[in-house]
Structure formats: structure tokens, C-alpha cells
Amino acid sequence: MIDLRLVGEILLGLVAGLASGLLGIGGGQILIPGMVFLFGYDQKVAQGVSLAFIVPTALAGALTHWRKGNVAPRVALAIIPGALVGGFVGAILAQGLDSTTLRRLFGLFLLYMSLRMIAPSFWTRLWHRLRRI
Template identity: 35%
Template structure:
């Protein structure tokens, strides 16, 4: 871990923090591709870089989504019904996703990630164009949706905001509360998924120094240091900037990430 690499990770954390507060995402869609590019410069073998990127991304999301959730709670941007009934599902789904990732061959994981990100980009485009809303489903159905969001999020190393925000907004939850509630759920998904990756990586040989399972601590510390400070900026912007325009820009970014992973 060189000084220049550490500075790049600090900058990455600052950007991720703003996006987490603004759009209710955990930042994994940014962190995973960035780590896949940066980890080889820290001497980490490419054959284990995807698992380390996913696990470290989830660990960083605990900080970014947790900090974002606290800021949104202070601003009154959290719907407690959503949190109550999505939470059990995302806990189960997050752990299941981490277990599924362990059985997918390493060279297929970037492709799986690319397909998931492409799906998320299309979902975000659809959420911009769709004006119709439906009532929130029943509590058991909401929990089932939470499980699905947890599985996909853990498998992609993300906090789930790109899935949960469009889902909540489509079901009549106003945008700022969808973003705030997604931050709370994203933190829980990340904890569940990270624990799964730690358990599966605990006895893996030749992991880099300063790792806990597949979580690479130097990268985690660098990203967390700045993202904790910038989530409050994003949370405040969420109530003032035109979110639809920002979602279009971010959806285009997702398309670029998906293309780079698939190609």
C-alpha cells in the first residue's frame, strides 16, 4: 500500500460518501470496479481480487450507509414501516448472497457483477420515466422483496440502494424517504454480506497482510475515513438538487461500469 494508492482510496471514499447520502446507495457500484483496478497495485493476485473487492466494498458500505442513515434520521427522511419489514429479509438475503458468491468460479464473478449492474441501470432508467405508483405490498411480501434485494446486493458487493430506492418510490414512498430508508437497509445488508465473506475467507491461504477473511483493512480504512465526512453533504443535497437528473447521470455511469465488467 503506497502513499499514492492510499490517497486515491481517500478520494474514492469522499466521492462515495456524497453519492451514498444523495441517492441512498452504499457505494459498492463505484467501490467494486475501483478496487478491481487498484488492488493489483497493492500486490494482490488477480485470482482473489474480486472476492476481496466485494468483501471490502460491503465493509465500507457499513460505514457509508450507516453515516448516511444517521444523517437522514436527523432530517426525518426514514420510513420506519419500510425499515421494519425490509430488514429481516435483507439480513437473510445478504448472508445467502455471500454464500452463493463463494461457489461461483472467480473468472465468472466480474461477468455476474456486470449483468447485475446492467439490470440496476435499466431499473434506474425505468424509475425515472415511470410516474405511476402502487401501494406498499403486505408485510410478508415486503419481507420477500427484502430477501431478494439482499441476495443480489451481497452478490454484487453493493448496499442495495439501486434496487430498493426505485422499489420504494414505485410503491408511493416519497423520494427523500426512499433514499433515507434505503440507507438504513443498506447498512444491514452490508453487515450480513460482510460476515459471510469473512467466514468464507477465514481459512483461505495467501490472503494479503492485514486482511480479515476477504476484507482488506488498509483499503477499508482509507475509504471509510473520508466517506464518513461527506455523507452529510449528500444527505443535505438530496432535498435540494433535482434527483431525476442526477439519477439519469448515475444510470449512465452504471451502464459504463456494466460494459467495462462484461467486456
């Protein structure tokens, strides 16, 4: 018998991987809500799976972009040490928060980033006005 949950999880991984390669995102923006709301996983489990998911998808995407000349090695090398430390510290901090708080923080992050992408001129004007105060 076909395990429909497994099929759904495979499809979720496919969609998140496609978005990762196409949009340059880690995939967590799709994977985490999908795991939590479609399959009922705990926020911490979804975040852990998302972080594990990033390794192969990032390597595949980075190699493709490297071959096309779209990777700036100096910038990548400058960012990586801070990303490693930040990822380690962030994972430790996440363990101290309950799943509901993490889910809300993640939702606020997605909302903020969505608004920044959809209406960048509004946010730029607001930023400049606030800086003058």
C-alpha cells in the same frame, strides 16, 4: 514518501461515500469497479470491502435521513430481517463462484439497473407486453 496507491484508495472511498449519501446507494457500484479495475483487487476482496464499507456509510446516511424525517421505520423494520438472511446466504453463494463469474454477474446487474433508470418507460411497456403473452 507519499503512498499514491493509498491516496487513490482514500479518494475512491471519498467518492463512493459521497455517492452513497447523495444517491442513497451502498457505494459498491463505485467501490467495486474502482477496486477491481483501478487497483487490481480480486472481485471477492472488492465485494468484501464493499460490504464492510456499507456499515459506516449507511449509518451516517441513515442518521442524517432519520433527522430529516425521511426514514419509514415500519418499512425499514420489515425489510431488515430478509436483508440479513439474504446477505448471509448471498455471501455464502459468492464464495462458491469464481471471481470472473462474480464480476460478470455484477456487471450484468449494473447494466440492467442502469437501463431501468435511464429508460424506465421502455421497460414498463416491455413488461406489460410480456405479461399479456
